[in-house]
Amino acid sequence: MTDHMACRQTQERIAVLLAGAADRRERLEIESHTSACARCATAYRDYIATSVALDRAYAPLRHATVALSPARVRLAMRVPEPVPAPVRFSRVVARVNEFALAAAVTAFAFVGAGSVAPKPAITDEAVPTDVLTPNMHVGTMGDDQSFIRWFRIGRYATPSDLLDPAVSPRSLADETPPATPERAGLLR
Amino acid sequence: MTGRAAKKAAEIDARTDRELVYAAREHDMLAFDALFYRYKDGIFRLGLAITKDPSAAEEIVVDTFARAHRALARLEPEGSLRPWLYRVAVNLSYNRRPRKGLVISTLEDATEEIVQGEERSPSRLAELAELRRVVLAAIDTLGPKHKVVVVLHYLNGLNLAEIAQVVDCPIGTVKSRLHYALRRLRAHLAAHPELGFEPLGASMATPGRIPLTAVERVRGPQE
Numbered sequence: 183m184t185d186h187m188a189c190r191q192t193q194e195r196i197a198v199l200l201a202g203a204a205d206r207r208e209r210l211e212i213e214s215h216t217s218a219c220a221r222c223a224t225a226y227r228d229y230i231a232t233s234v235a236l237d238r239a240y241a242p243l244r245h246a247t248v249a250l251s252p253a254r255v256r257l258a259m260r261v262p263e264p265v266p267a268p269v270r271f272s273r274v275v276a277r278v279n280e281f282a283l284a285a286a287v288t289a290f291a292f293v294g295a296g297s298v299a300p301k302p303a304i305t306d307e308a309v310p311t312d313v314l315t316p317n318m319h320v321g322t323m324g325d326d327q328s329f330i331r332w333f334r335i336g337r338y339a340t341p342s343d344l345l346d347p348a349v350s351p352r353s354l355a356d357e358t359p360p361a362t363p364e365r366a367g368l369l370r
Numbered sequence: 371m372t373g374r375a376a377k378k379a380a381e382i383d384a385r386t387d388r389e390l391v392y393a394a395r396e397h398d399m400l401a402f403d404a405l406f407y408r409y410k411d412g413i414f415r416l417g418l419a420i421t422k423d424p425s426a427a428e429e430i431v432v433d434t435f436a437r438a439h440r441a442l443a444r445l446e447p448e449g450s451l452r453p454w455l456y457r458v459a460v461n462l463s464y465n466r467r468p469r470k471g472l473v474i475s476t477l478e479d480a481t482e483e484i485v486q487g488e489e490r491s492p493s494r495l496a497e498l499a500e501l502r503r504v505v506l507a508a509i510d511t512l513g514p515k516h517k518v519v520v521v522l523h524y525l526n527g528l529n530l531a532e533i534a535q536v537v538d539c540p541i542g543t544v545k546s547r548l549h550y551a552l553r554r555l556r557a558h559l560a561a562h563p564e565l566g567f568e569p570l571g572a573s574m575a576t577p578g579r580i581p582l583t584a585v586e587r588v589r590g591p592q593e
Contacts, residue, residue, distance in 0.1 A: 197549035204529045228556045233524075239505040240419070240525040248414040248428055252403040255435040267512060315408065 188215065191224050200233045383408075387451040390519055395442045400440075406435050409452060414461045419521045420463035430466070434459045439501065455536035456526070460518055501562075510557035516551040519544060 192215045198204045199212060216223040382390070382404045387456045393401035409433050417427030436456050438445070447454065509520060515537070521534060530548070534541040 193553070194545060194549040198530070198545050199554050201530055201545075201548055203545075225556075228560070229552050232552050232555050232559060235501070235505045236509070236520065236524045236555070239502045239509070240521075243415055243419060245524060246415050246418060247411045248407075248424075248426060248431060250414075250431055250570070252399075252406045252412055252435070255406065258432050258436045259439060283397050314503065 189219060189222050192222050196226050196337050200229055389441065391445050397521050402439065404452060409455050413455060416459050416521060417463045418527055419525050424553060427467055428457055430462045433462050451534055456536045464514055479550050504562055511558060512551055512554060516547050519547045520551050526537055562570060
């Protein structure tokens with residue numbers, strides 16, 4: 183056996199010795215080899231230091247405990263097993279159907295909302311002006327002022343003022359027949 | 371606990387794993403609970419050393435015993451149930467091993483807690499914590515096969531024959547893996563002279579008898 187092989191075998195035995203699995207004969211062989219071989223002597227010393235360092239590094243973890251109850255195991259065993267592939271496929275199909283139905287309902291809601299949406303308001307261009315003018319009262323800010331003015335006049339003015347179309351509001355003027363100049367003159 | 375219950379618990383604790391497995395097979399939940407309490411801490415430490423995540427280690431304990439319960443009908447432990455349980459735990463640990471850098475190492479925290487409990491100077495505590503950090507980082511550089519052997523031996527205290535049962539390989543392979551792991555660790559730790567390692571290049575020291583005090587302190591006398 184060459185020296186290299188002897189050294190390799192010895193160093194492997196050193197690991198076994200440090201693991202507590204070498205007998206007395208092996209230990210003596212290791213010691214006799216390391217007393218003559220500097221490389222193996224260094225390896226022996228380093229392996230001892232490595233072993234001690236490992237032992238110390240794991241020392242705190244050796245006291246670690248876990249507060250677990252066997253009930254956790256029983257609970258874990260109640261978890262249903264994974265479903266087989268055919269069942270999974272049918273669930274996927276059902277899911278796709280749900281999405282398709284939801285999309286259809288949403289689309290119907292939007293289309294329906296579009297069909298019953300309020301029509302555009304009637305504009306002045308759509309209706310002839312000559313029809314609108316006498317019958318329609320387009321509200322503006324000025325109307326309120328006219329009403330207040332009319333109300334004040336109706337309360338304090340003489341009755342003849344009420345019949346003056348220039349003073350009365352437009353709506354009232356619409357409802358009352360136009361006063362002829364003769365009649366207006368009589369009243370005056 | 372009443373005297374009768376305590377007596378029953380003592381009886382269950384005195385039973386072997388094989389007897390407990392057979393009793394659990396007959397739906398004796400107390401027997402299964404006894405197995406759980408007997409091995410939960412060891413499995414937790416094993417999972418914690420590999421995953422470095424306490425919550426993952428707890429799940430590994432639960433999953434290991436859930437599998438054991440499902441496998442009760444075909445379990446035939448000759449002596450101890452420990453190798454079978456540890457084998458399942460090792461597989462589960464490596465299946466859920468997180469990516470590097472994503473898990474906070476609680477192992478170092480636990481180390482520091484223990485160190486702080488001792489009466490030492492702050493500088494000494496810092497030095498010890500640093501040395502442990504270096505050693506644990508060196509262990510992390512090992513491959514899974516070699517790391518398992520190191521963890522099972524140095525943390526869980528399994529002998530080489532039990533490790534061979536756990537990793538399901540011949541005892542010669544376990545010896546070889548342990549030697550390889552020690553050699554790799556020695557190479558990593560040689561960069562830290564404060565640990566007492568000599569640089570690998572300077573290995574031509576004067577031959578002589580190596581004092582075994584360190585070994586005997588750790589492992590006890592061989593005889």
